[in-house]
Amino acid sequence: MDWDWTYxxxxxxxxxxGLRLTVTATVLGYLIAVVLGLVWTLLRRTPSRVVNGAVRWxxxxxxxxxxxxxxxxxxxxxxxxGITLGALTAxxxxxxxxxxxxxxxxxxxxxxxxxxxxxxAAVALNLPRPRVWFDVILPQAVRRVLPTLGNYLIAMxxxxxxxxxxxxxxxxxxxxxxxxxxxxxxxxxxxxxxxFVLVSVVSSILVRLLETxxxxxx
Amino acid sequence: MTDVLDAYPQLLKGAWITVQLTLxxxxxxxxxxxxxxxxxxxxxxxxxxxxxxxxxFFRGTATLVLMYWFFYALPLVGLRFTPMxxxxxxxxxxxxxxxxxxxxxxxxxxxxxxxxAAVALNLTPAQRMRRVILPQAVALMLPPxxxxxxxxxxxxxxVSLITIGDLTFRAKQIQNSTGETLWTYVAILVLYFVxxxxxxxxxxxxxxxxxxxxGRRPGRARRxxxxxxxxxxx
Amino acid sequence: MPPTETVPGDVPELPKKAAAAPLPAGDAPGxxxxxxxxxxxxxxxxxxxxxxxxxxxRVTLIGPSGSGKTTILRLLMTLERPDGGLIWVGDDTLxxxxxxxxxxxxxxxxxxxxxxxxxxxxxxFNLFPNMNVLRNLTEGxxxxxxxxxxxxxERARQLLDLVGLAxxxxxxxxxxxxxxxxxxxxxxxxxxxxRVLLLDEVTSALDPELVVGVQDLLRDIARESxxxxxxxxxxMNFARDISNRVLMFDQGRIVEEGTPEAIFDDPSEPRTRExxxxxxxS
Numbered sequence: 001m002d003w004d005w006t007y008x009x010x011x012x013x014x015x016x017x018g019l020r021l022t023v024t025a026t027v028l029g030y031l032i033a034v035v036l037g038l039v040w041t042l043l044r045r046t047p048s049r050v051v052n053g054a055v056r057w058x059x060x061x062x063x064x065x066x067x068x069x070x071x072x073x074x075x076x077x078x079x080x081x082g083i084t085l086g087a088l089t090a091x092x093x094x095x096x097x098x099x100x101x102x103x104x105x106x107x108x109x110x111x112x113x114x115x116x117x118x119x120x121a122a123v124a125l126n127l128p129r130p131r132v133w134f135d136v137i138l139p140q141a142v143r144r145v146l147p148t149l150g151n152y153l154i155a156m157x158x159x160x161x162x163x164x165x166x167x168x169x170x171x172x173x174x175x176x177x178x179x180x181x182x183x184x185x186x187x188x189x190x191x192x193x194x195x196f197v198l199v200s201v202v203s204s205i206l207v208r209l210l211e212t213x214x215x216x217x218x
Numbered sequence: 219m220t221d222v223l224d225a226y227p228q229l230l231k232g233a234w235i236t237v238q239l240t241l242x243x244x245x246x247x248x249x250x251x252x253x254x255x256x257x258x259x260x261x262x263x264x265x266x267x268x269x270x271x272x273x274x275f276f277r278g279t280a281t282l283v284l285m286y287w288f289f290y291a292l293p294l295v296g297l298r299f300t301p302m303x304x305x306x307x308x309x310x311x312x313x314x315x316x317x318x319x320x321x322x323x324x325x326x327x328x329x330x331x332x333x334x335a336a337v338a339l340n341l342t343p344a345q346r347m348r349r350v351i352l353p354q355a356v357a358l359m360l361p362p363x364x365x366x367x368x369x370x371x372x373x374x375x376x377v378s379l380i381t382i383g384d385l386t387f388r389a390k391q392i393q394n395s396t397g398e399t400l401w402t403y404v405a406i407l408v409l410y411f412v413x414x415x416x417x418x419x420x421x422x423x424x425x426x427x428x429x430x431x432x433g434r435r436p437g438r439a440r441r442x443x444x445x446x447x448x449x450x451x452x
Numbered sequence: 453m454p455p456t457e458t459v460p461g462d463v464p465e466l467p468k469k470a471a472a473a474p475l476p477a478g479d480a481p482g483x484x485x486x487x488x489x490x491x492x493x494x495x496x497x498x499x500x501x502x503x504x505x506x507x508x509x510r511v512t513l514i515g516p517s518g519s520g521k522t523t524i525l526r527l528l529m530t531l532e533r534p535d536g537g538l539i540w541v542g543d544d545t546l547x548x549x550x551x552x553x554x555x556x557x558x559x560x561x562x563x564x565x566x567x568x569x570x571x572x573x574x575x576x577f578n579l580f581p582n583m584n585v586l587r588n589l590t591e592g593x594x595x596x597x598x599x600x601x602x603x604x605x606e607r608a609r610q611l612l613d614l615v616g617l618a619x620x621x622x623x624x625x626x627x628x629x630x631x632x633x634x635x636x637x638x639x640x641x642x643x644x645x646x647r648v649l650l651l652d653e654v655t656s657a658l659d660p661e662l663v664v665g666v667q668d669l670l671r672d673i674a675r676e677s678x679x680x681x682x683x684x685x686x687x688m689n690f691a692r693d694i695s696n697r698v699l700m701f702d703q704g705r706i707v708e709e710g711t712p713e714a715i716f717d718d719p720s721e722p723r724t725r726e727x728x729x730x731x732x733x734s
Contacts, residue, residue: 064368064414065407066375069386073403080399158280165379172283176290185290193283200278334531335578339592339644340567343560349591353582432581433626 008187011178015191018174025091025170026157032096033156034149037103041111042133044104063101068162070094075166091163091170099156106148110141147211154203158196171195221396222405225388232388233409239305239374239384240413244367246310247317254314255321256347269318276315282376284308289380305377313370317363324358325351357428364421368414375410385409475614475673476645480680481542481569482507483528483648489536490523490704497523498704500537507542510674510681512691512712515701516727521684525650528682529572530563541566541648571646575653577633579625585612585636586621589643597644604643611639615669631662635669642673651683655690663687670694688731692716700724 043055062070071094078085085093114137122132164173175188250272258269276284288304299307328351336346378387385406393402483505490498497520505511513521526532527539528546539546548555549562558566579588589608593599599607612618615635625633634654641649651670655663667690674681674694685691691698692712700708700715700723708721719725 061407061411064372064418065410066372066386068375068378069389069403069406069410072386072389073407076393077400077403158278161280161282162376164282172280172286176286179290184294185286186292186294189283189287189291193279193287196280196283197275197278201274204274204278331574331576331578332580334529335574335580337531337567338529338570338572338574338641340564340596341592342564342596345595349595350580350582354580433624 004184004187007182007184008191011175011188011191014174014178015171015188015195018169018171019195021088021163021168022157022160022170025088025095025163025168026153026160028092029095029099029160030153030156032093033099033103033152036096036100038107038138040100040104041107044108059101059104062098067094067098067159068165070098071162071166087163087166087168090166091160091168095156095159095163098159099152102152102155103149106145106152107141109148110145111137113144114140143214146214147207150203150207150210154200154207157203158200222392222398222401225392225396228388228392229385229405229409232383232385232406233413235383236371236374236385236410236413239302239309239377239382240367240371240417242306243309243313243370243374246306247312247314247366247370248363250310250314251317251321254318256325258318258322259325269322273315273318276311277319279312281308281312281373282379284312285376285380301377301380301382304380305374305382309370309374309377312373313366316366316369320359320362320366321355324355327358328354354432357425357432360421360425360428364418364424367421368417371413371417372410475677476642476647476679480508480647480678482509482540483680483682484540485524485537486540487537488527488534488539490520490527490532491535496704498534501704501706503699503706503709505680505682508678508680509697510679510683510695511697511699512683512685512695513699513701514685514688514691514715514727515707516730519701520704521701522652525572525652525682525684528648528650529570530567541569568644569647570650571641571644571648572650572652573634573638573641573654575656577625577630577637577657579633579637579640581625583625584621585617585623585625585628588625588636589640592640592644607643608639611642612636614642614673615639629662630658631665634658634666638666638669638673646679648680648682651681651685653684653686655685655687667693686731688716688728700727702727 040055040059044052046052071091074085074094074097075087075090078090118136118140119132122136127136160170161172163170164176167173169177171192172189175192176185178188179185254269254272257265258273260266260269285304285308288299288308289301292299332350332354333346336350341349374384375386377384378390381387389402389406392405393399396402485501485503488498488501489496497518501520501524513524515521523532527534528541530546534547538548544566545555545558546563546566547558549558550556579585580591583591586605586608589611590599590601590604593604593607594601609618609621612621615638617632617635617639620628620632620636625636628636634657638654654670655666658666667687671690671693673679681694683691683694695712697709698712698715699706700719700721702723708715708719708724715724716728719728
């Protein structure tokens, strides 16, 4: 079987529609991951042992179980509690929740890397607690971990095809649909594969550039 | 809830397939990681290029897309894989690419002085790698490898989408037969969690063993390993 | 640090008869540098360096840091590649080989052949942390020289006796003090029966109270063997004891050379006097 270019042209619009959903899910999911991850990290610094321990186990549980099963859980179990979500919304929440446990680790490392002297200086200035966090510690920590956070954006992009399992017509699902109409899977899936490699490789190069810049300004 | 527990033979069957996928996928990933990771430390620029192409390509692809490609697209050009083979191949190729970066980073993290001492003892290049550099690099590889095995285990859930009867696949079955949506998924998630915790325990035991062989205090080894992990972005 | 370090100067006297057994013996080659050039990036460390070391001669290189002394040892151990000139070990060139009457860059095989005569002890010991003391000593003899395991173990025992660490044979390097590690490293180098021994600031990384033990050991080895010895050190008393000849280096060139007495007691070059004054003051 040879590559059919006319067919490739025919399915392209469908694939682009799918790509739109893929990008939407990745970006919105990423926003959740970036914010929720920070919440996890800050909760783990609270003096309460109970909160600290609970957050530790919750994040550990989410991190060490499959994203796919979590998507099923959100999509199929929540409606039995009266919370019905659209497929895309469920997918975005699932992606964001899963990756928030990774970004939490990233923030934690970043905060640990802020020199002790910065804390001591803040205490010496008698700054109130929230000011210490939001004006002194976090800006430094986040700047340090920016490249790593960028890597997780790429990772989420690569995990977004899982959303097809809960009926989101993202890129891979669009390709699969196109393929099952004509029973030609070679062109659509190869195209999707090439697209993923291109986007990932280009964005890793961007992250590496960001990395050198972060190091340079340190 | 009891209905779900009654379905335990199915759960166990699914868990066993998940474990099998994890073991086979990890074995393939390990072989690829060593081969391509060591290629990344080679003197020849051509051999190093081999490492770059493999790593960039398979780190860049989404595992599910790769699996679909093996399963749906390749048969059309005459290559037909069993679902299990397509699954192990895509999981192994993907995690192997991350593993190759770990291997390359760990080998480079062994102090140059060790290489020099091996030269001074007139060991051949192969002996230097096999007897001196690799045994020390392995200590640095273990913690990130452990994380990768857990990633592979979690990633294996996608095989349910090409009809392999793993743990995730059983969820749909049990849900249909019992009508218990909540407890079905809770049971499945807990089983995955248990498998992950067991894997983590095994990794920690292995780390401790290597620490003892190298006469290291565990803390130091882990810090260095973390530095390597951070460097390879794993 | 483990408390088992022997008191300075407490290194066992060499048993006079047995000493010959573990120490390497045979014809030691001479060394010759011929217009050797070594650059690192833009800086030229050695420029057209010429000097000769006679077979069995013991030469110490002194001079300020960055003067190229260590580079000379590293060139001889094939850890650095020269950018020009020839290095002779006996009748052979180290970095070149003959091919159809022409001199071409050495391949791995030639380097492997040449390295058989040369051993080196490093400033930081560089013991292999993935092996215990015995394996550190037997690995080379078994893998490279092709000794049987029994022969290699026997050789290792004799050498550990010599360096006074027979009881540490099964210990892990990380359990030894710096001085003990360095003595194991010396034994490891001798186990390969080199004819040329290179000592690269072997006591610089040691705590002051451990220095004397290692120096005494090396002094004894130098006296009892007929190795060609090339030594880089900042310990002027040690240099005086161990060598027949001292070369004073500065900026990649030899400023002055002579017997230890001549150099240390009556140096003629101002640069040498200045350097010795600085070293003694510290």
